Amino acid sequence: MPEQDLRDALIATARAMGPAGLNRGTSGNVSVRDPAGEGFFITPTGLPYASLSAEDIPLMKLDGTSSGRRKPSSEWRFHRDLYASRPEVSAVLHAHSTFAVSLACLRRDIPPFHYMIARFGGDTVRCADYAIFGSQALSTAALDAMEGRKGCLLANHGLLVAGRDLDEALALAIELEELCEQYWRACQLGEPVLLSAAEMHEVIEKFRGYGQQ
Numbered sequence: 001m002p003e004q005d006l007r008d009a010l011i012a013t014a015r016a017m018g019p020a021g022l023n024r025g026t027s028g029n030v031s032v033r034d035p036a037g038e039g040f041f042i043t044p045t046g047l048p049y050a051s052l053s054a055e056d057i058p059l060m061k062l063d064g065t066s067s068g069r070r071k072p073s074s075e076w077r078f079h080r081d082l083y084a085s086r087p088e089v090s091a092v093l094h095a096h097s098t099f100a101v102s103l104a105c106l107r108r109d110i111p112p113f114h115y116m117i118a119r120f121g122g123d124t125v126r127c128a129d130y131a132i133f134g135s136q137a138l139s140t141a142a143l144d145a146m147e148g149r150k151g152c153l154l155a156n157h158g159l160l161v162a163g164r165d166l167d168e169a170l171a172l173a174i175e176l177e178e179l180c181e182q183y184w185r186a187c188q189l190g191e192p193v194l195l196s197a198a199e200m201h202e203v204i205e206k207f208r209g210y211g212q213q
């Protein structure tokens with residue numbers, strides 16, 4: 001995809017976050033890897049997505065320097081560190097969506113109450129340790145929680161997902177927010193019955209099979 005189209009696709013994904021229930025205002029951020037290998041494009045800090053044009057999207061290198069007329073999102077560090085350490089990741093999305101934030105405030109991993117938890121790569125969705133927004137400590141905690149996974153919660157903060165492209169990142173974020181809401185609702189009624197390690201292993205193997213088709 002040419003550079004201009006990639007920036008437009010990034011803006012389209014950012015704008016889709018609101019209607020998808022992932023975002024109100026400017027709290028989230030999204031990025032996409034530059035296929036030319038220089039780094040990644042990321043939403044700028046503090047600008048409403050509705051008013052963005054391609055020229056507002058900075059290009060950031062893996063050394064943390066950026067070019068363009070706008071400053072990158074203040075939360076660029078976990079984007080940078082995911083691209084630097086996970087070659088299969090080409091898009092990263094972060095949101096302060098209501099149900100993910102609610103569960104992240106309990107600082108609990110989401111257990112295997114539903115088989116779709118396996119879509120994120122394991123039998124839980126982990127909650128990363130708390131660190132202040134935008135910090136290297138937060139990025140380090142997030143990458144620990146993301147090990148072998150496509151998504152995690154960030155304690156007292158929100159959700160983070162990493163996909164092979166923008167469409168997958170958006171779909172993962174919607175799925176994770178949905179799972180957070182479903183888990184929250186189930187907990188209102190009682191203690192959800194969890195799937196066993198063997199049952200989750202079976203689901204993970206089945207998803208692996210689908211991926212190879």
Ligand SMILES: [Zn+2]
Nearest residue numbers: 027075133158
């Ligand atoms: Zn945030």
